[in-house]
Amino acid sequence: MDPRPPLPPFTAETAAQKVRMAEDAWNTRDPDRVVKVYTEDTRWRNRAEFPVGRGQVHEFLVRKWARELDYRLIKELWAFDGARIAVRFVYEWHDDSGQWFRSHGNENWQFNALGYMEQRHASINDRPITEAQRLFRWPLGPRPADHPGLTELGL
Numbered sequence: 001m002d003p004r005p006p007l008p009p010f011t012a013e014t015a016a017q018k019v020r021m022a023e024d025a026w027n028t029r030d031p032d033r034v035v036k037v038y039t040e041d042t043r044w045r046n047r048a049e050f051p052v053g054r055g056q057v058h059e060f061l062v063r064k065w066a067r068e069l070d071y072r073l074i075k076e077l078w079a080f081d082g083a084r085i086a087v088r089f090v091y092e093w094h095d096d097s098g099q100w101f102r103s104h105g106n107e108n109w110q111f112n113a114l115g116y117m118e119q120r121h122a123s124i125n126d127r128p129i130t131e132a133q134r135l136f137r138w139p140l141g142p143r144p145a146d147h148p149g150l151t152e153l154g155l
Contacts, residue, residue, distance in 0.1 A: 004115035008083035015080035024142040031061035068093035072136035
């Protein structure tokens with residue numbers, strides 16, 4: 001496997017870069033692309049699901065983005081140490097009935113020496129919102145560089 005910089009041990013700058021790279025990848029909603037940043041034997045906890053390995057993570061992401069429509073995500077670095085990064089995030093999406101949600105959460109990540117994520121532990125809460133309450137209105141895909149982050153939005 002080729003290295004996926006930035007590599008641990010992380011600095012404030014490289015940890016923030018890793019977080020933004022993850023945000024940009026997830027905003028593509030492309031499971032084939034996203035799964036490549038994880039180790040072959042990656043271990044996750046996401047709500048009540050515990051996928052292990054890239055295959056199960058890929059299946060999870062396909063289901064997720066089939067259910068969470070028009071998904072837009074912002075991640076923010078919370079803390080880092082060595083090969084670990086803690087992130088807070090918020091994303092907005094709607095279901096197939098048109099109900100919008102704002103999902104708030106925290107993730108703990110652990111990376112191997114080559115920069116692939118070995119572990120991802122996520123805790124997430126969903127809050128129904130109206131379409132008028134949405135804050136993430138950029139075109140589908142990565143968040144524009146000039147769009148405010150979570151702190152600037154008061155989230």
